[in-house]
Amino acid sequence: MRILVIGGGKVGSKRALKFSEYGAEVTVLSLAFSEELSKRDDIKKISLDAREVNREFIRNYDIVITATNNPEVNSRICDLCREERKLCNNPTNPSESSFIVPIFYEDEDIGIAVTTMGKSSIMSKVILDRALEALREDPKILLELKVMADVKAMLKRKVADPSIRYVLYQKIFVDREFESFINNGNVNSAMKRAEEIINESSQ
Incomplete structure (x- = not known):
């Protein structure tokens, strides 16, 4: 995925670093670059005035982020992206964006x-x-997340049909006895109750 970030300031830097973190091929176009960007050899930097960006240049990228301090330039670039069927994000004007970051x-x-x-x-x-x-402040939520992940893994081992797995997953989640065990922090009993529900369904 080729990402073009236009603007090397605070907003542009955040966008560039985040996309790079997720493995995208990132290029930043600007006349000045933040200290963070300057230190990153894995992010390509092009020294160019954003007003010079044209359709031919945009064609080289899949996604464009406009992060200049000039709203008119940001709008013009998003217009070019729409013409080229490229995704564009304008942080200063979401109505012009084809996606939100x-x-x-x-x-x-x-x-x-x-x-x-x-x-x-x-x-x-x-x-x-x-x-x-x-x-x-509510550790029960994260505990329940862990237990439900284990329940999901158990269902995949024991039940071949995805549609039946889905029904059982919902049934286990709303089971009062299962919920009571989780509320008391009794993970082993909660898992045993989940297994009981699964086994009952196969009888």
Whole structure:
């Protein structure tokens, strides 16, 4: 995936670093680059005025991010992208974007994406922080996530039909005895109850 980020400031740097983190081939076009970008040899940098970007240049990329401090330039580039059937994200004007780049948190268990549709990046961060705070204050949610992942693996081992697996997965999740075990932190009993429900369905 070839990504073009137009603008080497704070917003452009964040976008470029995030796409690069996920394995994309990233190019940043700007007359000046942030310190973070300057240190990255894996991100290609082109010194060029964004006003000189044309359709032929855009054709070399799959996705374009417009992150200059000039709204007119950002809009013109998104117009060119639409003409070339390229995806374009304009952080300053979501209505011109063909996709949204949310603020994102990820660890080994969960991923949370938040967007305020361009209204306020600060509030996006506030909302994300509060969501993470709520998760940390309720460890039962993450415990239930772990147990349901184990239940899913058990179902794949024991039940061949995907449609039956789906029904059983839902049935286990709403089972009161199963839920009670999780609420009490009794993972082994919860898994035994899940196995009972699976075995009962095959009788």
